[in-house]
Amino acid sequence: MRNGVLAIHRDGTLALMNEEAYRIFALTPRPGDIGHPFAEILRPRPAVVRMLGSAFELSHLPNRAELRLKDLDRVIGYTLSQVRDDRGRPIGAVLFFKDLTQVEQLEERERLRDRLASLGEMAAGMAHELRNPLAGIEVMAGLLRRQVPDSKDAQSLLADIISEAKLANAIVVEMLEFVRPVRLQVEQTNLAEVLNQAVTLAESKAARGRVQVSIEVEPGLPMIDGDHHQLSQVFINLVVNAFEALEGEGRVGIRAVRGDMEQDPAFTGEPAAPIPAVVIEVADDGPGVPAHLTDRIFNPFFTTKVTGSGLGLAIVRKIVDAHDGRIDLNSSPQIGTRFRVTLPVSSASGWFK
Ligand SMILES: Nc1ncnc2c1ncn2[C@@H]1O[C@H](COP(=O)(O)OP(=O)(O)OP(=O)(O)O)[C@@H](O)[C@H]1O
Numbered sequence: 001m002r003n004g005v006l007a008i009h010r011d012g013t014l015a016l017m018n019e020e021a022y023r024i025f026a027l028t029p030r031p032g033d034i035g036h037p038f039a040e041i042l043r044p045r046p047a048v049v050r051m052l053g054s055a056f057e058l059s060h061l062p063n064r065a066e067l068r069l070k071d072l073d074r075v076i077g078y079t080l081s082q083v084r085d086d087r088g089r090p091i092g093a094v095l096f097f098k099d100l101t102q103v104e105q106l107e108e109r110e111r112l113r114d115r116l117a118s119l120g121e122m123a124a125g126m127a128h129e130l131r132n133p134l135a136g137i138e139v140m141a142g143l144l145r146r147q148v149p150d151s152k153d154a155q156s157l158l159a160d161i162i163s164e165a166k167l168a169n170a171i172v173v174e175m176l177e178f179v180r181p182v183r184l185q186v187e188q189t190n191l192a193e194v195l196n197q198a199v200t201l202a203e204s205k206a207a208r209g210r211v212q213v214s215i216e217v218e219p220g221l222p223m224i225d226g227d228h229h230q231l232s233q234v235f236i237n238l239v240v241n242a243f244e245a246l247e248g249e250g251r252v253g254i255r256a257v258r259g260d261m262e263q264d265p266a267f268t269g270e271p272a273a274p275i276p277a278v279v280i281e282v283a284d285d286g287p288g289v290p291a292h293l294t295d296r297i298f299n300p301f302f303t304t305k306v307t308g309s310g311l312g313l314a315i316v317r318k319i320v321d322a323h324d325g326r327i328d329l330n331s332s333p334q335i336g337t338r339f340r341v342t343l344p345v346s347s348a349s350g351w352f353k
Pocket residue numbers: 237241242245284286287288289297298302303304305307308309310311312313314337
């Protein structure tokens with residue numbers, strides 16, 4: 001990762017600003033920039049202007065401090081130092097900085113992984129403990145049913161007990177599925193098949209009603225190295241969510257096209273060329289996800305539904321991660337919800353777990 005460097009004179013004019021600095025601040029270099037007041041050049045970045053403005057006022061300048069550039073959604077780590085002449089009088093200031101956004105995102109992912117790991121252990125333990133008594137309830141209610149064949153009331157109560165126990169068991173199974181580490185059976189996978197299957201299976205899990213579904217696959221879309229079964233789980237969950245959001249009325253559009261994927265500099269060390277990928281979008285024109293919830297919907301057990309377990313998207317994310325893919329979300333009440341899954345075409349990187 002390269003450093004941004006920016007230097008100013010005591011009179012507030014810009015002495016130097018390197019390419020990386022322009023990039024991080026999302027500004028375009030212009031010929032007259034050097035010698036121009038820095039406050040004007042950096043006007044779109046008022047936080048930086050304030051920070052540089054303090055260079056000659058503060059007695060202790062920040063060393064390895066962090067600054068959040070809100071409008072760019074970026075974090076920089078910086079050190080600000082004064083430049084002095086022979087007699088020790090400040091004649092300028094230099095700012096060294098780095099874009100920490102990616103580092104921060106990696107740390108955030110790491111924290112999430114740790115949290116999920118401990119949560120997962122607990123959930124796995126609970127799920128195991130719960131399975132036996134639940135199976136017991138189901139079996140014994142079944143036995144009791146045979147003993148009271150003539151009582152209608154008892155029959156219907158017992159039927160309810162059995163179906164509730166089945167539901168609880170299904171949640172436990174899903175929970176186990178979620179906490180189990182993903183083991184991929186990687187094969188050459190045809191996404192068109194995966195998507196068609198996923199829609200059929202989603203229809204058996206949620207009421208489709210009059211919802212129109214379209215699947216559009218770019219001709220000649222490459223096969224990808226992936227786990228056919230697990231990838232269907234991804235799209236079943238997304239399509240089921242869309243059906244549930246639409247409540248019987250609306251459209252679901254699924255599109256798969258070629259794309260590419262930036263490589264994670266944490267793995268490659270240096271910025272590397274993007275790798276070939278397939279981008280699959282699952283969009284619905286439903287009510288959308290409220291902005292304040294978009295960060296939370298991938299969390300295990302987060303649900304806004306009465307009967308939801310909130311594991312659907314957590315599982316989706318886990319499977320996509322295991323494929324070294326990405327998933328992101330675009331949603332608004334006007335357009336609905338669009339999930340975009342990006343999967344690398346080839347697992348040649350050997351990162352598959
Ligand atoms: N297409 C969508 N449109 C609107 N909201 C959505 C959509 N997809 C997901 N959500 C929101 O995200 C939440 C979490 O989804 P997730 O699939 O993880 O759990 P769930 O559907 O509630 O339960 P489960 O999938 O376990 O049955 C949902 O409760 C819903 O609020």
